[in-house]
Amino acid sequence: MSIKKLFPILLLGLAVITGLDSAAVAAVGQAEPWQLGLQDPVSPVAVEGHNFFVLVTWLMTIITVIVLVLLLYVLYRFSAKRNPVPSKTTHHTLLEVVWTVVPVLILLIIAIPSFRLLYFADRVEDADLTLKIIGKQWYWTYEYPDNGNFTFDSLMIDEETAVAEGKKRLLDVDNPVVLPVDQNIRLIMTSDDVIHNWAMPSLFIKLDAVPGRLNETWTRIPGEYAGTTFYGQCSELCGVNHAYMPIAVKAVTMEEYEAWVAKAQEQFASVDLPSSVSVASAE
Template identity: 55%
Template sequence: MLGLFTMLVSAMAMPAAALAETVYGQPAPWKLNFQAAASPVMHDIVRFHDLLLWIITLITIFVLALLVYVMVRFRASANPVPSKTSHHTLVEVVWTVVPILILVVIAVPSFKLLYFADKTKEAELTIKAIGKQWFWSYEYPDNGNFTFDAIMTADKDLKPGQLRLLDTDNSVVVPVNTNVRLLTTAADVIHAWAMPAFGVKKDAVPGRLNETWFRAEREGTFYGQCSEICGAYHGFMPIKVEVVSKEAFAKWAEEAKQKYAQVGGPSPRLASAQQ
């Protein structure tokens, strides 16, 4: 029992990011806690999680100690004549005020995090994600207004190093250290664009445009999935984001204008075939 308690205290003393695997942006075997944070929002989520873990653990230990004390101190053999006390003003004030103070301690960072994660006033890039059954479509209105679909790579088409149920034929490409405004909507049912390493989870609702943001702090490939139960193939519409340098993104955007269709227009391949 003492060894288990020591392990729990040691785990709590370490931040969640330190307990995570060194693999960024994807799940890993035996991973503990969150994926390693790769955005300012996710760093704040991890810190808030650690605060709540301390609070709930201290509450649990206190309640357990109180129950043990009551069972031992007021057991029938030790109290053949039970007390008839029904009210205690100080105890009633304490058990009312202390939970309120605990909720205030939780509420202040909670509201700060909610407002911080909601939207950014200094967006440098806008991407629109459209949930469909069962894949995602993306639009880049700031970079030529092109659009493309991102469909899960089938098992038979997976190449070495690609992840089953997470890789897609096309990737969302964003520059590193850039405030990205993400707009989400859906064409059919409710979906949800979720990227754990960025601390992003935003519903995509038909007829509604929701907004969130992220700022990727490191280059690499990051994976997420739709987190709304949107139908039979809910588990088969992953999200793949490639974070590259700003120079590489500018080059990719120029190539994407030629490769992908314009919003509301025919695809370049179709136009070439008609010519």
Template identity: 40%
Template sequence: MSHPGQISFQDATSPLMEELLYFHDHVMLTILLISGFVLYVITALVTSSTWDYFAMDHEVLESIWTILPAIVLIFVALPSLRILYLMDEIDNAHLTIKTVGHQWYWSYEYTDYHELGFDSYMLPTDDLTTGFSRLLDVDHRMVVPTSSPIRVLITAEDVLHSWTVPGLGVKADAVPGRLNQATFLTNMVGMFFGQCSEICGANHSFMPITIESVPLSAFENWVSLMIENE
């Protein structure tokens, strides 16, 4: 099971994060091939007794080592541009949630529903029970329907924050006076954790993000319950 404190990537829980992991593997393979080729050339130059160490120029070789890196850059840039386009593409979002960063907690407003909003504070260690995650769980989770495109409008009230959920491949700065936009889609039921990844003050590490993905019917029941309790 993935954990935000681990060294490797978390398991992908959204199509966007899957694309980012594929791109990471693609780039790492490219770097491995380049490193292996460079190591081979260095070894050949050091061990070869037929190499002309006094050669001052070689037009063909210079052309090759100019064109070849350009081809490699194109090989890396095209998938990167595709993912950047996918990250910015927001088409027919089913739900819009406004996220506001405060010192040191998050607040959420479900703009598609009248007066549905709440603050989300980290659960103190003394209040944790079995099944809750220390320093990651909150008193009010951000609940979203599974397999539905979600648009998140992100801003801050006081200082810079960063709304980050690694498992979903989402990371956007929360800037006072500015509204940033991010989108995600969960492809499974579960809970996904994140934290503010901007150094926003003394309690920077104590403003976690918890997203709970539930089936559409359960989400509608949750909305009805929240509105009744307002």
């Protein structure tokens, strides 16, 4: 393949991996057909994660282009036709130092923002509320310990219902998570059976739910996204119905959240068991 034919392919690949057109085609909270790049970042962690992704992608692209140019130059300059007597050089101290030091510097450039992002996403010191997430085969259970400790299961709605109600196939659920905007929300995850993974791309969350272990992260949804539903899926192979564990998070204002909590406390069961149980008489 000639250079002229190869160049457009390289430009297309560069556009795809850098997501130059992602803002034009990506919808908030969900993926879109023919989308390029990541979903639009929403939370503070997502914004930092998106910036880190752009940094690493450009570094990767620059390195790839440099290596490609060097290979093409070597193919041209040291071909048998132009270099009939090959060099017998076996060592070059300066060159060996350069190709050792430069990769180390590149790794440092990647490592510093990487660790900063890792610790930023790890936990929030002053959370306004906590959401506990429990993975099960093959649905999610949610608990709200700061709002009466009620709990509910969230299952994917069947395809017929989704089509009839105009909802999203394989993504919408019967009971979505409801979270208030402009609040720091602590997310605690675990599992009742096998390893699951609670993944929400727009919020830059992808954390394992492991049996016998509590994993923690946090998120914050800006007020401008009130009324938006964000979609995700289980991202850890967990059995035959792994593909049918969607996640739906609805962002609402604080007033709407308080109204929903009052209704949910009556609709859903409480995690706390009663101290005594009355047994009906058989008579």
